[in-house]
Amino acid sequence: MSVLLEPHRGDYREGMDKHLGFGSVSSTDGTLIVPPEVRHELGLDKPDTVVQFVVREGEVVLLPRVAVHPNDVWFWEEGQQQAEREADAELAAGEYSPPMTGEEFLAHLEKVTGETADEDT
Numbered sequence: 001m002s003v004l005l006e007p008h009r010g011d012y013r014e015g016m017d018k019h020l021g022f023g024s025v026s027s028t029d030g031t032l033i034v035p036p037e038v039r040h041e042l043g044l045d046k047p048d049t050v051v052q053f054v055v056r057e058g059e060v061v062l063l064p065r066v067a068v069h070p071n072d073v074w075f076w077e078e079g080q081q082q083a084e085r086e087a088d089a090e091l092a093a094g095e096y097s098p099p100m101t102g103e104e105f106l107a108h109l110e111k112v113t114g115e116t117a118d119e120d121t
Contacts, residue, residue, distance in 0.1 A: 034062075 021035040039045045042064045052063040074080060090096060100108065110116050 018041075020038045020041055023035055023038065024033045025031070026033070034044065036045075042051075042062065043049055044051065044064055046066075048067045050065050050067055052065050054061040054063060068076060
């Protein structure tokens with residue numbers, strides 16, 4: 001099972017309609033053939049992308065979606081995405097600490113918690 005998320009592209013109704021070509025439907029198994037330029041325009045050429053079919057006023061509307069495993073949905077929630085954007089901005093600004101060795105990490109934990117690693121044993 002997976003969850004379908006809409007990639008952030010703004011509103012699909014923005015701007016004028018754009019004709020990208022014609023596709024076809026197989027009469028034997030109903031397979032929809034989507035032209036390469038449409039697949040590229042909608043991002044359907046990327047792995048794990050699926051299409052939601054919507055019938056609207058007699059037309060079929062294709063809405064690209066990205067399949068996400070249910071265990072990973074938290075990552076795409078707005079709060080987590082905001083935290084990711086903040087972290088990216090901090091990295092770009094050079095606001096980060098260099099990696100720590102194991103001993104440095106344990107010393108940092110002792111400083112933060114006020115406990116030594118030996119107190120738990």
